[in-house]
Amino acid sequence: MSEEASKRAQEEADTPDLECQSDDSSDEGDASGDTEMDFLRSLFSRTLGLSPGEKVLDELTLDGVARYILSGKNIICMVGAGISTSAGIPDFRSPGTGLYANLQKYNLPYPEAIFQIDYFKKHPEPFFALARELYPGQFKPTVCHYFMRMLKDKGLLTRCYSQNIDTLERVAGLEGEDLIEAHGTFHTSHCVSFLCRKEYSMDWMFGTTCVRLILSFYCLLQDFPRCDLLIIMGTSLQVQPFASLVSRVSNSCPRLLINMEKTGQSEFGMGLFSFGGGMDFDSDKAYRDVAHLSTCDDGCMALAELLGWKEELEQMVKREHALIDSKDAKKKDKEASQNSKSTGAEAGKSDKTE
Numbered sequence: 001m002s003e004e005a006s007k008r009a010q011e012e013a014d015t016p017d018l019e020c021q022s023d024d025s026s027d028e029g030d031a032s033g034d035t036e037m038d039f040l041r042s043l044f045s046r047t048l049g050l051s052p053g054e055k056v057l058d059e060l061t062l063d064g065v066a067r068y069i070l071s072g073k074n075i076i077c078m079v080g081a082g083i084s085t086s087a088g089i090p091d092f093r094s095p096g097t098g099l100y101a102n103l104q105k106y107n108l109p110y111p112e113a114i115f116q117i118d119y120f121k122k123h124p125e126p127f128f129a130l131a132r133e134l135y136p137g138q139f140k141p142t143v144c145h146y147f148m149r150m151l152k153d154k155g156l157l158t159r160c161y162s163q164n165i166d167t168l169e170r171v172a173g174l175e176g177e178d179l180i181e182a183h184g185t186f187h188t189s190h191c192v193s194f195l196c197r198k199e200y201s202m203d204w205m206f207g208t209t210c211v212r213l214i215l216s217f218y219c220l221l222q223d224f225p226r227c228d229l230l231i232i233m234g235t236s237l238q239v240q241p242f243a244s245l246v247s248r249v250s251n252s253c254p255r256l257l258i259n260m261e262k263t264g265q266s267e268f269g270m271g272l273f274s275f276g277g278g279m280d281f282d283s284d285k286a287y288r289d290v291a292h293l294s295t296c297d298d299g300c301m302a303l304a305e306l307l308g309w310k311e312e313l314e315q316m317v318k319r320e321h322a323l324i325d326s327k328d329a330k331k332k333d334k335e336a337s338q339n340s341k342s343t344g345a346e347a348g349k350s351d352k353t354e
């Protein structure tokens with residue numbers, strides 16, 4: 001080899017492999033980026049108390065939830081208008097059939113005004129008219145309501161947190177310590193005057209129960225950290241602060257959604273860091289959230305069947321509905337009798353006058 005060729009070969013040997021160096025640098029950059037993201041996730045998780053919890057369900061299905069319940073658990077139910085639609089009470093947001101889509105006759109500036117206290121104080125008539133349509137006594141509890149009653153009877157229900165004002169949870173057998181009516185209820189009403197606040201019974205229908213937002217903070221603080229299973233049914237999880245309650249349970253607590261569509265998922269920013277209190281049904285990091293997409297009644301009946309409770313639930317619904325029908329019939333007979341006596345008395349007075 002000539003002296004020039006030898007020199008050239010030595011220079012090539014001393015020159016770095018730029019392509020190889022570029023790949024190594026890229027790999028190191030990617031690794032560094034992953035490390036930084038992991039650090040940020042860890043930092044935010046520790047700071048906000050959002051570290052991933054332990055997976056306690058053997059599978060993220062309704063079957064997995066049923067097996068978990070049978071081991072004896074403290075269950076909280078969070079429910080919305082969707083659990084009462086099969087009773088004939090419309091929900092709020094369903095296109096075409098929802099309450100907000102059918103309020104044109106009240107000439108509102110916008111649909112939500114009917115439940116806002118400032119608008120109510122100036123224009124109470126629309127609320128009263130709607131309240132008469134939805135007033136308790138016209139509707140029977142659904143399969144979903146009685147499923148929660150069954151959880152209570154079996155000692156599994158810690159409490160039901162309801163957005164509904166229709167009192168059907170009470171009719172089904174939940175009351176007192178069983179129930180937090182987060183958005184108020186027809187069961188009791190109060191005068192809107194700050195200086196009055198007089199309470200009125202359910203028989204006196206006027207009130208502000210639809211626009212009040214009362215949460216029993218003591219129960220909330222006690223219940224959710226101790227919850228073993230959160231069952232969410234018939235709600236869009238769009239109304240705060242109720243919707244935020246899904247994040248109040250521990251990070252290991254399974255959460256079952258029975259709804260017509262998935263809802264309550266993590267916001268983008270939270271999902272970016274792979275943590276947060278929002279629901280996670282589909283990502284590769286999902287470990288506790290289960291979505292069963294169906295009507296609330298069908299979902300509860302399916303779960304009851306997996307638990308071996310289906311026949312018992314069906315019998316409960318049949319028995320309780322028969323009792324309601326019997327009471328209604330007696331009430332109507334009594335009212336008819338009273339009307340008949342009143343009519344007879346009026347006729348007697350008329351005869352004497354003549």
